[in-house]
Amino acid sequence: xxxxxxxxxxxxxxxxxxxxxxxxxxxxxxxxxxxxxxxxxxxxxxxxxxxxxxxxxxxxxxxxxxxxxxxxxxxxxxxxxxxxxxxxxxxxxxxxxxxxxxxxxxxxxxxxxxxxxxxxxxxxxxxxxxxxxxxxxxxxxxxxxxxxxxxxxxxxxxxxxxxxxxxxxxxxxxxxxxxxxxxxxxxxxxxxxxxxxxxxxxxxxxxxxxxxxxxxxxxxxxxxxxxxxxxxxxxxxxxxxxxxxxxxxxxxxxxxxxxxxxxxxxxxxxxxxxxxxxxxxxxxxxxxxxxxxxxxxxxxxxxxxxxxxxxxxxxxxxxxxxxxxxxxxxxxxxxxxxxxxxx
Numbered sequence: 001x002x003x004x005x006x007x008x009x010x011x012x013x014x015x016x017x018x019x020x021x022x023x024x025x026x027x028x029x030x031x032x033x034x035x036x037x038x039x040x041x042x043x044x045x046x047x048x049x050x051x052x053x054x055x056x057x058x059x060x061x062x063x064x065x066x067x068x069x070x071x072x073x074x075x076x077x078x079x080x081x082x083x084x085x086x087x088x089x090x091x092x093x094x095x096x097x098x099x100x101x102x103x104x105x106x107x108x109x110x111x112x113x114x115x116x117x118x119x120x121x122x123x124x125x126x127x128x129x130x131x132x133x134x135x136x137x138x139x140x141x142x143x144x145x146x147x148x149x150x151x152x153x154x155x156x157x158x159x160x161x162x163x164x165x166x167x168x169x170x171x172x173x174x175x176x177x178x179x180x181x182x183x184x185x186x187x188x189x190x191x192x193x194x195x196x197x198x199x200x201x202x203x204x205x206x207x208x209x210x211x212x213x214x215x216x217x218x219x220x221x222x223x224x225x226x227x228x229x230x231x232x233x234x235x236x237x238x239x240x241x242x243x244x245x246x247x248x249x250x251x252x253x254x255x256x257x258x259x260x261x262x263x264x265x266x267x268x269x270x271x272x273x274x275x276x277x278x279x280x281x282x283x284x285x286x287x288x289x290x291x292x293x294x295x296x297x298x299x300x301x302x303x304x305x306x307x308x309x310x311x312x313x314x315x316x317x318x319x320x321x322x323x324x325x326x327x328x329x330x331x332x333x334x335x336x337x338x339x340x341x342x343x
Contacts, residue, residue, distance in 0.1 A: 027055040029268050032071065032083035035061035037290050044284045049275050055268060064089055071098050071260060078263040082273065084129065086168065087120050087254045088326040094125040095327070100261040101125055106270045109277040109295065114315050116254065117294035121323060126256030129276060130291035133252040133309040133318060134172050136244040137216070137234045138223035145223060145244040148173075149180035152194060157201035161212055161224040164205040165192075165337040171330070172251035173225040175321055179248045186325045188333055196340040205341070209233065216241075227253070228292070228309045235306075252309065252318045286310070 033041070038061065046057045060067070064085060071080050075098055085093070093099050101124045104110045110118065110127070117128025138145045143155050151160055163169035171188065178184055178191035195202070203221050206212045209230035215221045217237050226234070234241050257273050259266065275281060282295040292309040293300075300310060309315070 027053075027265070027268055028058055029055055029265060029272055030058040030060065030079060030081050031272070032060045032062075032067045032080045034084065035063075040285075040288055040290050044288065044290070045276055045281055048281075049272055052275070053268065053271060057272075068093065072096065075261070078260045080260050081263045081265040082260065082269040083258050084255055085258065087126060087128070087256050088323040088330075090126040090256045090258045091121050091323040092327055093258065094121060094123075098261060099125050099258050100266075102127055102257075102259050102273070103266075103270065107274045107277065109274055109279070112279065112295050112297050113277065114294055114296050114312070116315060116318075116320070120254055120256060126258050127273065127277070128254045128256050128294045129282075130285075130294055131252060131254040131309055131315070131318070132292055133228040133250045133314065134169055134225055135228070135250045136223055136246065137226050137231065138242055138244060139216075140240045140242045142222040145242075146247060147180050148176040148246050148248050150246075151177065151223065151225070152198045152201070156223055157198070158203065159220070159222040160202060161204050161206050161215060161221045162195065162202055163225055164207050165333055165341075167207055168253055169225055169227055171326060171333060172253065172321055174333075176225075176246070176248055176251050176319065179319070180246075186321075186329050187336075188329070189336060192333070192336045192340055199341055213237070228307075232289070232307055249317050249319045250314075252320055254320060 038059065046059065050057055060080065067083065067085070068089060071083065071093065074080070090099070104124050113128065117131070120126055120128050136145050136151065150156065151162065163173055165171065165174065174188045174191040174195070177194060178188060181190055181194065183190040203215065209226055212224050212226060213230070213233040216234060216239070231243060257276070259269055263269070277295060279295055279297045282293040283298045285291040286293045286298055286300050286308060287304055289304065289307050296312065300308065305311065
């Protein structure tokens, strides 16, 4: 990918990073991010920002537990300046005093974001930079999916997989199954009990989408809930596949940027966040099929949109579980799951 247009576009937007370039000389920004697509992030985000700010970006990766543990272990003397994580992990970090509010008045691109991304945690403890839909992928030659309730229908018995409750897809899928039952209580008791009644009909409770893709390719399953980010694994597998639009809607997840508390590098972290949220950078990440854009100014082709969670109508249709609901209930969800489904 050519970086010239990206840099030119960022410059034309008058980003605060340009104004702060001189002050950022010889500075280092340490970020904590997901491990996937880091070569692409380096090309699209990190290298162009370093060129503008005259600083060095130190990238630390790992799974959510590892990265959160490091932030917590260094609470008194932060070594991470900014991080990206799920909304509920971010809220947990905020409750633990590990984060500070983000001064959105210093973000020139904040007003360009979809409303759900502007302040998803409250008090500006996080800003959404990408999100994804979760729905049902299915074999069109085997079954028709019109409702989340269809996952537990007799037609799919012995040919369906569900996400484990410990995965990011698990609680949202249970929430939507409950919604199809007419029960949206955050306890998820009704859908967990319904799944327990049908557990012998479930091929597996998967923990990785790659595992699911393999089962689909081997024709062991015909349908399963999955995040949109994994859709490419299914739509190009040579089988007749579709992404369902159930009558109850789609669910999904939101990832956010956060600022660690008292890191002493707030200005540079804000400049980097603003750069990442800018239209040219969000556009480039979307076109590269890395992240679905939270910047509403981004416009992509139909081909690109097919692989992303994209557009105002799609965003408005997402039935997301609030981060505080996940935090306050996930221990209970796991206890119920272990006693009723996993036993």
